[in-house]
Amino acid sequence: SQIGQSPYVVPVSPGFDISKVKVTGLDGSVYKDCLSKFIVDAKEIDSTGQEQVAAIIKAPDGKRFASNVVNRHDGTYLVTYSAIMEGPHAIEVTYGGVQIPSSPFTVNVSSGFDASRVRAYGPGLEAAGPQLQPNLKTEFTVDMNGAGKGGLGLSIEGPADAAINCIDNKDGTCTVEYTPTMAGAHEIHLKFNDVEIPNSPFQVRIQGNADVSKVRCYGAGLEPGKVRASVPAVFMADTRQAGDAPIEATFTPVAGAAPVPVSVQPVPNQPGLYECTYVPQAVGQCQVDVTCDGNPVVGSPFVLPVKPATEP
Numbered sequence: 001s002q003i004g005q006s007p008y009v010v011p012v013s014p015g016f017d018i019s020k021v022k023v024t025g026l027d028g029s030v031y032k033d034c035l036s037k038f039i040v041d042a043k044e045i046d047s048t049g050q051e052q053v054a055a056i057i058k059a060p061d062g063k064r065f066a067s068n069v070v071n072r073h074d075g076t077y078l079v080t081y082s083a084i085m086e087g088p089h090a091i092e093v094t095y096g097g098v099q100i101p102s103s104p105f106t107v108n109v110s111s112g113f114d115a116s117r118v119r120a121y122g123p124g125l126e127a128a129g130p131q132l133q134p135n136l137k138t139e140f141t142v143d144m145n146g147a148g149k150g151g152l153g154l155s156i157e158g159p160a161d162a163a164i165n166c167i168d169n170k171d172g173t174c175t176v177e178y179t180p181t182m183a184g185a186h187e188i189h190l191k192f193n194d195v196e197i198p199n200s201p202f203q204v205r206i207q208g209n210a211d212v213s214k215v216r217c218y219g220a221g222l223e224p225g226k227v228r229a230s231v232p233a234v235f236m237a238d239t240r241q242a243g244d245a246p247i248e249a250t251f252t253p254v255a256g257a258a259p260v261p262v263s264v265q266p267v268p269n270q271p272g273l274y275e276c277t278y279v280p281q282a283v284g285q286c287q288v289d290v291t292c293d294g295n296p297v298v299g300s301p302f303v304l305p306v307k308p309a310t311e312p
Contacts, residue, residue, distance in 0.1 A: 016051070020044040021100045023093060031148035032083050032109045035172035042095055043075030051096035053077040058104070060087035067091075080171070083109040113148025115195035120202070124178060125188065128205045128294075137179045142190060142197075145172035150193035158186035158206070159246040183208025183293050184246040210245030210293040217290055217297055221278065227286060227304045232279050237264070237290060237297070240272035245293035247274045255284035262288065280306045 026038035040053050055067040067081035083089055090104040122140030123131045131138050142152060152174065156162045160182035167175040180186060187201040219235030220226040227233045237247040249262035267273040280286045288302040 033149040040077040049073045056092045058090040115192040117147040118197040119143045139177045153191035159184040180206045208245040210243040212295045214241040215297040237274040249290045251278040251288045253281040
């Protein structure tokens with residue numbers, strides 16, 4: 001027989017304060033066919049990740065699919081998902097089987113891409129450092145999560161070719177390894193669907209072991225009285241006793257103007273010897289700065305009087 005007033009409704013509490021669980025990094029507008037990520041943060045109630053987290057995505061056609069959840073065992077969970085349909089999606093997030101505050105979350109999915117969402121970082125993109133040396137492999141990471149569907153373009157410009165290897169990490173990121181073969185300034189260009197990403201090109205200096213004190217610069221282009229306005233001035237830079245490092249040089253085309261690059265060309269069949277050419281634009285003073293391995297050579301900067309193109 002049934003006891004009076006049966007059945008009894010007994011409220012059951014989950015045993016934790018669900019209001020302390022929150023979501024961070026969830027973008028309300030994402031691109032289809034690419035990985036998007038957000039964090040479920042339960043640190044306030046669980047610092048080791050004892051409970052299960054689930055995130056179910058409901059597409060505009062009503063179909064539901066699961067996301068990938070990684071327990072970081074520090075109270076946070078990394079959620080990764082990819083939508084294949086345009087339109088508003090609902091994301092139901094549960095912690096320990098209980099929906100967290102504000103769940104389900106609405107995310108609008110559209111086609112397209114945004115190169116500004118791509119991030120690149122790592123030791124191989126730092127301006128300088130001991131990890132940046134000739135014939136030493138270094139690396140950096142490119143994170144394309146949330147940027148849309150597209151491809152990564154990569155080039156390295158410098159005094160010599162660099163071996164490049166790109167590894168797909170299968171998580172929306174790739175690791176780029178490269179090995180420079182010569183010291184000097186390098187430019188690393190990173191493009192997503194042919195659009196430069198933020199901070200690209202990255203300026204990187206590969207440090208060599210040159211003895212800058214042994215670099216010699218000579219020629220009419222560095223001799224007072226022999227430099228004329230609008231006439232190419234030529235000098236030689238000899239690094240053959242200094243070690244394997246390229247020459248870089250700038251000059252001021254007009255007195256007080258910002259410096260511009262000098263044309264520096266290796267002399268054929270004479271490794272370490274460079275022909276340097278510049279064209280001062282006006283009568284007055286011209287400053288020529290010459291560096292090897294990023295350091296001024298002996299005598300630099302060279303301050304030269306510029307004479308008229310022809311004698312009065």
